[in-house]
Amino acid sequence: MTTPPDTFPAPPPRSEIDPLAVPGVEAPAIGEELLSVDGLVKHFPIRKGLLQRQTGAVQAVDGLTFNVTRGETLSLVGESGCGKTTTGRLLTRLLEPTAGKIVFEGRDISHLGEAKMRPLRRDVQMIFQDPYGSLNPRHTVGKIVGAPYRLQNVKTEHGVKRAVQELLELVGLSPEHYNRYPHEFSGGQRQRIGIARTLALRPKLIVADEPVSALDVSIQAQVVNLLEDLQKEFDLTYVMIAHDLSVVRHVSDRVAVMYLGKIVEIADRVSLYETPMHPYTVALLSAVPVPDTKRKGNVKRIRLEGDVPSPINPPPACRFHTRCWKAQEICKTVEPPLLQLAPGHQAACHFPENQAGATSTTPAATNQAGN
Known part of the structure; x- marks a missing residue:
């Protein structure tokens, strides 16, 4: 049961309690x-130590x-x-x-x-x-x-x-x-x-x-x-x-994927789930349970090797390169910027998946039907 909006306790005017409010400036419109x-x-x-030095x-x-x-x-x-x-x-x-x-x-x-x-x-x-x-x-x-x-x-x-x-x-x-x-x-x-x-x-x-x-x-x-x-x-x-x-x-509405303190991909919901571009996002989505038993046999689970590196000493350049099946030398030396690879779709990867003109490769995966 919900209360009609007109019975919701209305807060006092913003100017009465917010000294940072700018007179004459309205709240932003939707969007x-x-x-x-x-x-x-x-x-x-x-x-550490007696002097607590960093x-x-x-x-x-x-x-x-x-x-x-x-x-x-x-x-x-x-x-x-x-x-x-x-x-x-x-x-x-x-x-x-x-x-x-x-x-x-x-x-x-x-x-x-x-x-x-x-x-x-x-x-x-x-x-x-x-x-x-x-x-x-x-x-x-x-x-x-x-x-x-x-x-x-x-x-x-x-x-x-x-x-x-x-x-x-x-x-x-x-x-x-x-x-x-x-x-x-x-x-x-x-x-x-x-x-x-x-x-x-x-x-x-x-x-x-x-x-x-x-x-x-x-x-x-x-x-x-x-x-x-x-x-x-x-x-x-x-x-x-x-x-x-x-x-x-x-x-x-939109989803941002984080790995070890950084955003590696951000896109609208449909684009990210249907055409993920960062290998880490691909691996995450492969782990989502599939309720449809007919489709389950066609879904392959990507198992990432190794543990998540320590945030105290993260890997140089691309932080995901220690677990990525597409990593090359450039991934270890040059940090990939978060770039727009499709309308409204950003990813930080030198070798993105599902990009127009790119060759999509996935590691040897385990078919979930046999698990």
Whole structure:
């Protein structure tokens, strides 16, 4: 059951709570650029010894460049440790970037102090991966979901309690849950509470970090459908971080594939799934389960050899060359730039797959029909 839009608690005028708002400047229209990232870097220093001198750094994110348009869903995918979650925390400024630029609605927020970032928190929110760890077990649902109103000093027409109850009803919970504690709910219900808290101030951008990975399969579809319904109803923009490529295909407008801190391919959903160009993307998609038993025998699994290199000392040039079946000498010495190889389709590879005029080669693969 959803609440009609006119009953949703309306936030106060932006000029009242945002000192960075520019008078006379309207919000961007649908399709315009909402977020822009240029050369984003995050290195975590490694310190040792009594004097805690830096001896190295974990290169979690190393030079990301992309943009997000208003109303779309951009998904970040890749193996564990590739830097997806770190990227999400950088976009929401929960982490300070080492270098690079984050521009939100035309304003550089890369290194804003806490005081200047606080009014922008209402526009950029995050849904956390763990529905158990993201909620304070000592607080009631009413206090958890109502926290954004208190922290931002936002007044609602009928009071915070009424606004929170409407939010709970909006995400499929009962208003009577207001006085209950998180331990009284299932995992799916807890994630709905987290979504309600995220929606409290009507944000423009939501970074969803693995929002369904900790949930039962039977509940995942409900949460995904809820997020899609909320996006349509309130014109939300999502940056979705996910492992499940089947979920990504269902919810995304564009997909960015990350490997060891870098984006190796970015394209619209249809183009990336039907004609992947980077060998790493080809290998990832070959691992997606095929529900159709008739097609399953024709799908070949590409098994990458070796482990993912350490982000403390990543391989030079192309970081994927140590596991790539197409790697040649140039891959070890020259880093491939992220170039547009087809309309709206970018890839960072010297020898891309599925490109017009290119010869597509795949390694000896194992037919899944025999597995």
